[in-house]
Every structure is written in C-alpha cells, then in structure tokens.
Amino acid sequence: MRRSSGFTVIEIVAVITFLGLAAFLLIMQQQTISAAQRDATRKTAINAMYYSLEEVFYEEKGYYPVAIDESVLKAMDPSLLTDPNGIKINSAGSDYRYESTNCSNDQCQSYTLTADLEKEADYVKTSRND
Numbered sequence: 243m244r245r246s247s248g249f250t251v252i253e254i255v256a257v258i259t260f261l262g263l264a265a266f267l268l269i270m271q272q273q274t275i276s277a278a279q280r281d282a283t284r285k286t287a288i289n290a291m292y293y294s295l296e297e298v299f300y301e302e303k304g305y306y307p308v309a310i311d312e313s314v315l316k317a318m319d320p321s322l323l324t325d326p327n328g329i330k331i332n333s334a335g336s337d338y339r340y341e342s343t344n345c346s347n348d349q350c351q352s353y354t355l356t357a358d359l360e361k362e363a364d365y366v367k368t369s370r371n372d
Contacts, residue, residue: 274361277360277361278361280326280360281359281360281361281362281365283326284325284326284337284338284357284358284359284365285357285359285365286322287322287323287325287338287357288338288355288356288357288365288367289367290318290319290322291310291315291318291322291323291331291338291340291355291367292355292367293318294315294317294318295307295310295315295353295355295369296369296370296371297317298315298316298317299314299315299317300369300370300371303349305349305350305351306342306349306350306351306352306353306369307342307348307350308342308345308348308349308350309332309340309342310323310331310340311323311330311331323338325337325338325357337357337358337359338355338356338357339354339355339356339357340353340354340355341353341354341356351369351371352368352369352371353368353369354366354367354368354369355367355368
C-alpha cells in the first residue's frame with residue numbers, strides 16, 4: 243500500500259472556512275474601531291465648542307450667540323465645526339447641532355450642543371450659565 247503525502251479536501255475546506263471566518267471578524271472589528279474613533283472625534287469637537295463658548299465668548303460678552311461659526315468661536319480650530327463626514331454644524335445631515343434658547347436681540351441665555359454618535363447615545367453639552 244502506497245501512502246501519498248498532501249492534504250485532503252476536508253482539511254482544505256476547513257482551513258478555508260477558518261480563514262474566511264477570521265477575515266470576517268477582523269473586518270467587523272476594524273469597523274467598530276473606526277466608528278469609535280469617529281465618535282471620539284465628535285466628542286472632542288463638541289468639547290472644544292463648549293469650552294470656547296463658556297471660557298471665551300461668554301466670559302467676554304456675558305451672553306451666548308444665536309448661532310456659531312468660525313467668526314464667533316475664534317479661540318478654536320475652525321475645522322472642528324465640521325463633522326467627520328465633512329458637513330458644517332447645523333447644516334442638513336450634520337452630526338453636530340447648536341441650539342440657542344432664551345434669545346433676545348441676538349443675545350441668548352442658554353444653548354445645547356449635540357453630537358450624533360454611532361456607537362453610543364448622543365453626546366450633549368448644555369450651557370453652564372442658565
């Protein structure tokens with residue numbers, strides 16, 4: 243009886259199945275990590291807006307603006323006003339929202355900053371000086 247060396251079809255199918263499953267899990271994990279990184283970027287941007295509003299704008303003027311953009315929040319990097327998808331704050335489809343409240347003559351007493359996150363609940367910051 244002659245014995246030949248090599249792999250059986252069952253062994254090859256098992257290895258291919260294992261590699262396919264491993265590749266699938268790797269891709270899913272990569273997507274989860276990428277979403278978590280985008281969420282961290284969103285939180286960083288909202289925190290930068292919040293501290294710029296509280297520590298710079300409000301301290302200087304004593305009120306909050308009706309809307310925010312790079313001309314209002316001069317103390318922060320203007321690129322943070324654009325979400326990871328490239329959409330500016332308060333534009334249609336943006337992950338970032340600024341909602342001012344209790345406004346009179348373009349001066350507001352409070353606001354809410356919100357970021358829509360992928361893997362967590364919305365990230366919300368509200369004005370410190372209501």
